[in-house]
Amino acid sequence: MIVPDNTSSQKADSPLRFRLYFRLMDLCLIASVLLLLPLIPGATPAPGPGGEYPTWFLLYGNILIFIGFFLTPVLILARFMRDEYAEQLFRRTTDVLVYLAVALPTLLFWAAALVFIISRTEQAPYPFSLFMVEVTWWSATAQVYKIFCIAFVVIFQFLRWRDSR
């Protein structure tokens, strides 16, 4: 029988900040999936005649924006909330993100070009038609920021899920 060195009182659970990190990451994953839903045609309610959305949808959207644009970046930066395993997951996630940052724009460009060639129309089907929309620098930056945060959470959780198998 191994006799552990229990000089200090035995704790019942791991530190709260470490547990909270994984729970909040779970929440961010749900928000990330919901933030991607508008890419599916008809997945979100259509605006009314005046362009306004239902109140519940605005509230729901604001919650998702808070999680996606505030909570996720906080978790990315919150080194003190990661134990060494979470830190290893973080580093593996950033490794994948670097490759993705190089490959994704190229893949998207060729996918969009292929859709344009196959569809032989002026207007490519949604969501590829988004590539032809002129946007401000601000909205482009916001989109890149959102996609980066979503990609980080999805990759982090995928690696964590794969490790748990």
Add this chain to the structure above:
Amino acid sequence: MNNRLKVLRAMNDWSQAELAAQLDVSRQAVNAIETGKHDPSLPLAFRISRLFNLPIEEIFDDGHE
């Protein structure tokens, strides 16, 4: 890297969460070490060693004789 962490934990009748609390890491970290998905840092390996009163090489096996 192979290790005997799961066996040692079972001998002491500890859950992963209880062992994680003793080592000041998350339960996920303990699970990842037990399944060989994560190699602990040297400081954590020493904490494990001290907790079970065993030399590191009796807990972890890097496959070399």
